[in-house]
Amino acid sequence: MLLARMLDEYPVHVRADMQQYYGLNIERMGIDYSMRHAADLIAMLPSKSRTFRAIDARYEWDMNEYLLAEAVDSLHMMVWANSKDAQKNRNRPKPLPRPGSGSPSRETIGLDAEEYAVELMKPRKEVGYGNGYR
Numbered sequence: 001m002l003l004a005r006m007l008d009e010y011p012v013h014v015r016a017d018m019q020q021y022y023g024l025n026i027e028r029m030g031i032d033y034s035m036r037h038a039a040d041l042i043a044m045l046p047s048k049s050r051t052f053r054a055i056d057a058r059y060e061w062d063m064n065e066y067l068l069a070e071a072v073d074s075l076h077m078m079v080w081a082n083s084k085d086a087q088k089n090r091n092r093p094k095p096l097p098r099p100g101s102g103s104p105s106r107e108t109i110g111l112d113a114e115e116y117a118v119e120l121m122k123p124r125k126e127v128g129y130g131n132g133y134r
Contacts (some may be wrong), residue, residue: 003039004091006051013050014042021045039119058100070095 006014007026015026022041029038045051052059059067076093085091 002043003035006042010051011055015053017045017051018042021049026085056100058098060099066098069098072096 018024018038018041024038024041026038027033027062042051047059048062049059068116073093073095080086080091080093
């Protein structure tokens with residue numbers, strides 16, 4: 001179910017990520033490797049993958065980028081704190097914009113470990129032969 005949804009909603013992202021991270025051609029799914037294997041690999045893609053960034057913009061940055069933004073924001077705040085503006089509580093520096101700040105732009109499709117195991121145990125259906133997927 002998760003695999004079918006990912007292939008339906010993010011086909012080019014999944015294709016590119018499977019090739020980049022695992023060296024697998026998605027067209028060979030069902031021939032060289034099972035759909036279950038593909039689903040496991042897709043679920044374990046790194047947060048910087050195209051697929052995760054397409055699902056939720058908050059994945060556009062990794063921890064290092066968030067920490068750098070926090071450091072810059074803190075430096076701006078320290079400089080401001082020693083200014084006349086700070087004494088009058090005006091012109092407070094704004095934090096750098098973060099990707100996906102606010103609510104996610106797309107519905108997330110995350111599953112916890114139990115939900116994922118249940119999905120994997122369900123009988124498989126053939127998916128969209130027209131798209132080359134089995």
